Amino acid sequence: MERGEVAASAGGDPVSDAEARAAAFAADLRLADVPPEVQTHVGLVIADTVGAVVGGATDPAVGSLVDRLADEAAPQAPTAAVLGTASRLSPRLAALVTGTAGTVLELDEGHKYAAGHPAIHVLPAVLAAGDATDATTEEFLTAFVAGYEVVTRVARACAPLTAGYHPHGVWGAVGAAVGVARLRGLDAETTLTAMRIAANGAQHTRMAAATEGATVRNSYAGKANLDGMLAVELAEAGFTGLVGGVARHLSPACGDGFDADELTRDLGERWDVTGGYFKRHAACRYTHPTLDALDALFERVSFDADRVAEVDVETYPMAAELTAVRPTNALQAKFSIPFAVATRLLTGSSGKPSFDERARSAATFELAERVTVRGASDLTARLPDARSARVRVTLDDGQSYEEEVVHARGGAERPWAEAELREKFDELVGPVLGDDAADTLWPAVRERSVTPRELGVLASR
Secondary structure (H helix, E strand, O other): OOOOOOOOOOOOOHHHHHHHHHHHHHHHOOHHHOOHHHHHHHHHHHHHHHHHHHHHOOOHHHHHHHHHHHHHOOOOOOOEEOOOOOOEEOHHHHHHHHHHHHHOOOOOOEEOOOOEOOHHHOHHHHHHHHHHHOOOHHHHHHHHHHHHHHHHHHHHHHOOEOOOEOOOOOOHHHHHHHHHHHHOOOOHHHHHHHHHHHHHOOOOOEHHHHHOOOHHHHHHHHHHHHHHHHHHHHHHHOOOOOOOHHHHHHHHHEOOOOOHHHHOOOOOOOOHHHOOEOOOOOOOHHHHHHHHHHHHHHOOOOOOHHHEEEEEEEEOHHHHOOOOOOOOOHHHHHOOHHHHHHHHHHHOOOOHHHHOHHHOOHHHHHHHOOEEEEEOHHHHOOOOOOOOEEEEEEEOOOOEEEEEEOOOOOOOOOOOOHHHHHHHHHHHHHHHHOHHHHHHHHHHHHOOOOOHHHHHHHOOO
């Protein structure tokens, strides 16, 4: 079958067979099947994601959403914790808010070959479902791995997305559905149905929402978690999915068509959960090579921001489109290379405070106007394996400094040390829950020694 072909026949075609094999993998997965070193890395992925969620829970819109949804939990009905808050909501709404909080800071884990963020599209749903049912630690971890491994392959099958799409919310509901189905111990047939129904809920997300500062974008991953949980409910209730539905529903968002071969490629042999990246810059991943180049430059030279005459950035095409110089809110600022460069030069940091309201000052805007961004053919040729940037800073005396970064920090090529990720966690969690709570929460999650319900308690105010 050629890439892009989507069969509609009932059974026996390569697309539906691949979907069925992916569902069977998830339904049959046991934690003992996951190598110990992979399980160790899973703990780091979950801990990092929890930190991003707790840090993002302070966003005013997230807090307002929690308040608006608080009365919708029926008396005596199961509820789930909203991490970083004192609230418990119905499981689907808890997953919605948790997924939203986890993306608002642009600090959640991602995967370059999935071209998106798998963990935040799986973990909120699995956590909420596990909290509501008091799932065991083993059930929780197995479900997360199942959802992550399947959804990264769905994402690979979709890549590259059709021009204009944002990766959040397109394929993520399938991962949430798989994770929740595995948590509930559903068979392969019901899991497959849930996957197909979840794909039917794919959002037609727009990258323009991020670059123009429309904060509906922050809800994309949360909505995908809610839709994935609902898909499982529909499947268990007896609703059916379209045969070949994962491919057929998602194909319009796939730039080169849906590659069904990716759905089962190396399942159970290549563990995609170990191949993601972690973020310390609180901005779109496309800005990270540029920010890393600035960090590398400052390791060998020192100068004040007011001496900068101009900054010239060369990078790959998708990143070169992030050119707003006067962003109207934090979201748009996080998707602007000129702003990211300017705030890094002025604040000496690229963390959470560097993109808040106070950082969007006249001085930052004025400096951002001296930053030019353009694509470079030699850097474009490195895609998708390397997302690179070349930065040249020219000072007021004409002296210039140049730095090139091939791979951004945080991925397998240039990983952060665990101590650096722990530092990030403390920076996000400490101000919300307190330093003592952060000291308790990190080892409990990192070492995979808590149930979803216990995690919810530890991560609540």
